[in-house]
Amino acid sequence: MAIPLFYSMRNLWKRRLTTILTVSGMALVVFVFAAVLMMAAGLQKTLVETGSDDNVVVFRKGSTSEVMSGIERGQASIVEMLPQVAIGGEGRRLLAKEVVVLIALPKRGAGNSNVVVRGVQEASIPLRPQVKLVAGRLFRMGSSEIIVGNSIAKGFKGVGLQGTLSWGMRRWTVVGIFDAGNTGFSSEIWGDVDQVMQAFRRPVYSSLIFKLNNPAAFPAAKTAIETDPRLTLEAKRETRYYLDQSEMMAKFLRILGLSLTVIFSIGAIIGAMITMYSAVANRIGEIGTMRALGFRRRSILAAFLAESLLLGALGGLAGLFCASFMQLITVSTVNFQTFSELAFKFTLTGRIVLQAMAFSLVMGLIGGMLPALRASRMKIVEALRAA
Amino acid sequence: MLQLKILFRNAFHNKLRSGLTILGITVAVLAFGLLRTVIGAWYSGVEAASASRLVTRNAISIIFPLPIAYAEKIRQIEGVKLVSWGNWFGGIYIDEKNFFPNFCVEPRTYMAVYPEFVLSPPEKKAFLADRKGFVAGRKLAARYHWKIGDTVTLRGTIFPGNWDFVLRGVYRGRDETIDETQFLFHWDYLNETMKRVSPRRADQVGFYMIAVSRPDLAPDVALSVDRTFKNSLAETLTETEKAFNQGFIAMSGAIVTAIQMVSFVVILIIMAVVANTMAMTTRERIGDYAIMKTLGFGGGSIAVMIFGESLVIALTGCFAGMILTFPAARAFSQTLSTYFPIFIVSAQTLWLDLLAALLIAFFAAIIPARRAIRVGIAEGLRRLG
Numbered sequence: 187m188a189i190p191l192f193y194s195m196r197n198l199w200k201r202r203l204t205t206i207l208t209v210s211g212m213a214l215v216v217f218v219f220a221a222v223l224m225m226a227a228g229l230q231k232t233l234v235e236t237g238s239d240d241n242v243v244v245f246r247k248g249s250t251s252e253v254m255s256g257i258e259r260g261q262a263s264i265v266e267m268l269p270q271v272a273i274g275g276e277g278r279r280l281l282a283k284e285v286v287v288l289i290a291l292p293k294r295g296a297g298n299s300n301v302v303v304r305g306v307q308e309a310s311i312p313l314r315p316q317v318k319l320v321a322g323r324l325f326r327m328g329s330s331e332i333i334v335g336n337s338i339a340k341g342f343k344g345v346g347l348q349g350t351l352s353w354g355m356r357r358w359t360v361v362g363i364f365d366a367g368n369t370g371f372s373s374e375i376w377g378d379v380d381q382v383m384q385a386f387r388r389p390v391y392s393s394l395i396f397k398l399n400n401p402a403a404f405p406a407a408k409t410a411i412e413t414d415p416r417l418t419l420e421a422k423r424e425t426r427y428y429l430d431q432s433e434m435m436a437k438f439l440r441i442l443g444l445s446l447t448v449i450f451s452i453g454a455i456i457g458a459m460i461t462m463y464s465a466v467a468n469r470i471g472e473i474g475t476m477r478a479l480g481f482r483r484r485s486i487l488a489a490f491l492a493e494s495l496l497l498g499a500l501g502g503l504a505g506l507f508c509a510s511f512m513q514l515i516t517v518s519t520v521n522f523q524t525f526s527e528l529a530f531k532f533t534l535t536g537r538i539v540l541q542a543m544a545f546s547l548v549m550g551l552i553g554g555m556l557p558a559l560r561a562s563r564m565k566i567v568e569a570l571r572a573a
Numbered sequence: 574m575l576q577l578k579i580l581f582r583n584a585f586h587n588k589l590r591s592g593l594t595i596l597g598i599t600v601a602v603l604a605f606g607l608l609r610t611v612i613g614a615w616y617s618g619v620e621a622a623s624a625s626r627l628v629t630r631n632a633i634s635i636i637f638p639l640p641i642a643y644a645e646k647i648r649q650i651e652g653v654k655l656v657s658w659g660n661w662f663g664g665i666y667i668d669e670k671n672f673f674p675n676f677c678v679e680p681r682t683y684m685a686v687y688p689e690f691v692l693s694p695p696e697k698k699a700f701l702a703d704r705k706g707f708v709a710g711r712k713l714a715a716r717y718h719w720k721i722g723d724t725v726t727l728r729g730t731i732f733p734g735n736w737d738f739v740l741r742g743v744y745r746g747r748d749e750t751i752d753e754t755q756f757l758f759h760w761d762y763l764n765e766t767m768k769r770v771s772p773r774r775a776d777q778v779g780f781y782m783i784a785v786s787r788p789d790l791a792p793d794v795a796l797s798v799d800r801t802f803k804n805s806l807a808e809t810l811t812e813t814e815k816a817f818n819q820g821f822i823a824m825s826g827a828i829v830t831a832i833q834m835v836s837f838v839v840i841l842i843i844m845a846v847v848a849n850t851m852a853m854t855t856r857e858r859i860g861d862y863a864i865m866k867t868l869g870f871g872g873g874s875i876a877v878m879i880f881g882e883s884l885v886i887a888l889t890g891c892f893a894g895m896i897l898t899f900p901a902a903r904a905f906s907q908t909l910s911t912y913f914p915i916f917i918v919s920a921q922t923l924w925l926d927l928l929a930a931l932l933i934a935f936f937a938a939i940i941p942a943r944r945a946i947r948v949g950i951a952e953g954l955r956r957l958g
Contacts (some may be wrong), residue, residue: 211842211843211845211846211849248728248733248734249731249733250730287634287636287637297824298823300636300824355806386633418733446604450604450838450839450842453839456597459593460594460849463589463593464590464853518827519825519827520824520825525636
């Protein structure tokens with residue numbers, strides 16, 4: 187017969203101070219564990235949502251980001267004429283030739299950071315349905331006007347509406363602020379591609395973006411681009427392209443987070459172990475009595491394990507509760523891979539909740555295993571005498 | 574003396590519990606020490622940078638080049654002793670995960686501007702004589718088992734193509750704070766190739782390194798350099814090497830802050846564990862305290878006993894952790910030399926370890942001590958049963 191769960195719960199309540207201290211130690215570990223995973227998930231989510239699946243990015247072979255790439259005008263025209271490029275409303279091809287450069291801007295707070303300036307064409311806007319203007323207006327083609335993403339407008343100095351930036355011996359006026367949701371575009375500045383190229387003295391485009399007329403046509407387009415001897419270019423689906431860009435950073439965060447939590451969890455497990463050992467030591471008489479009443483060894487084992495699993499569950503819940511507030515925080519840091527600023531939110535996913543709870547229960551289980559074994563192995567007579 | 578004996582007796586009364594607690598503190602101090610060392614490693618570039626060297630780059634951002642013609646103009650500025658230049662090459666060795674910094678530099682002046690990179694005279698001569706030659710840091714050469722005369726191919730990401738280099742020398746750092754994982758080759762090799770394959774990108778450099786004749790001239794020289802190129806197509810930004818490196822770290826500031834916060838969280842975790850131990854100890858010993866009170870000991874001396882016991886446990890764990898930090902750091906630096914070329918446990922870290930242990934001991938004992946002081950004699954004795 188099993189010992190009721192109520193017994194374990196009452197015992198935790200009886201020694202509140204100890205329970206609170208143990209649970210808070212575990213909660214902190216779970217908090218760190220969840221927070222790091224949330225950071226990596228947020229980064230990846232941001233970059234994945236930046237791309238859309240039927241868009242294709244074309245860049246120079248061997249370059250790992252748009253900034254390093256260069257595409258001659260002639261090559262760009264060859265790609266533009268591919269039959270797989272979708273045709274838009276007014277019979278225009280849905281292909282944008284863009285230039286991407288980095289400029290250093292002063293951050294609010296302290297220091298400079300690299301911000302992406304993207305020179306875009308008219309077709310760029312329908313290619314990115316996530317981008318929505320929230321203040322001001324679009325820039326006029328052929329002028330020194332720019333629009334900035336909301337993360338940039340929030341995080342950097344002097345880039346509010348009507349602010350001016352100067353580079354390439356010209357002054358650029360911010361005429362609009364756009365919101366691109368949870369995507370990398372929110373951390374960019376957009377202007378007319380021809381103006382940007384002229385100002386930075388870049389005679390070549392950085393990348394081409396086009397929409398496929400049929401999502402299944404990607405392999406054909408890829409082969410056409412990569413086997414054409416006139417082109418030294420590479421094509422990737424936009425989703426894939428942005429996923430690759432988040433890989434290194436997400437991996438770094440995960441490794442860092444996992445090694446930290448493994449070390450920290452040792453502390454929390456020891457805490458649980460101390461608590462459970464003393465719970466056993468204080469109740470030797472009770473254990474003897476229960477055994478004398480006919481409860482089996484495995485019922486005792488189960489009761490103490492249940493108690494320490496409860497500790498783990500409480501710690502996990504408390505840690506996740508605190509971690510869920512991290513979702514309100516936006517982090518803005520430089521992505522090592524592209525060397526440019528990227529803002530992203532901590533994101534709590536169902537998977538992380540499950541992982542964190544499992545982690546917490548495992549901590550409780552490991553911490554409670556030895557003490558519970560000790561309790562279950564006690565001899566009835568000795569236990570009763572000790573009481 | 575007697576009190577000290579009581580403290581130790583009390584602390585190790587329950588061997589299992591004290592042992593576990595000490596183990597926990599050891600792990601926490603170890604983690605804390607390693608995290609502080611990671612942060613130190615992050616800043617190692619700043620520590621090693623000289624305040625008497627200047628770095629000039631394009632004012633727009635680091636990705637834009639400067640014309641090579643600036644070299645002569647900078648040399649004419651008063652206070653400038655030497656000018657060297659280079660480019661970030663960004664080549665990949667076999668696979669992207671084999672990361673190491675690779676630059677092309679003007680070798681003669683670069684060696685003079687950076688005396689902390691020590692190269693033996695015959696190797697230096699061989700490197701200068703071979704345009705396709707390169708030098709690698711000692712740790713880098715050891716990591717990939719390169720020997721003098723080996724050909725190494727890098728795949729260019731910024732400058733397309735496969736580039737062959739021949740190892741002509743292995744440099745050592747003047748002391749252990751110098752990065753020994755760099756890959757340096759001739760700027761001429763890059764430039765001559767660029768002239769051939771893409772003339773638009775030839776005769777450009779990524780950054781100038783300037784050695785000034787006296788360190789106190791550095792700010793003036795920086796201003797004069799920037800003034801010289803004001804209102805040109807490529808305006809410059811000149812700052813000391815320290816500030817330049819600091820700028821890079823500021824970009825990943827969010828991550829450094831996160832690691833810093835996490836290193837305090839581990840202290841909080843272990844504080845909870847130790848507080849728990851102390852709470853249990855005092856709960857078990859309430860009867861003892863009641864007897865002591867009956868004998869005439871005041872609340873103060875009982876509190877001293879509890880704080881002392883907590884201190885004994887915390888310090889034992891702390892010292893064990895401090896000793897273990899050194900072998901752990903060595904193992905860490907070997908596996909992570911790609912990310913952190915410099916990984917040294919600093920004296921400051923050890924002081925912080927000690928401070929953390931004292932804080933743990935103090936805060937962990939507050940609630941138990943308060944309880945023990947407040948307990949009435951009759952109530953305490955009743956529990957003695």
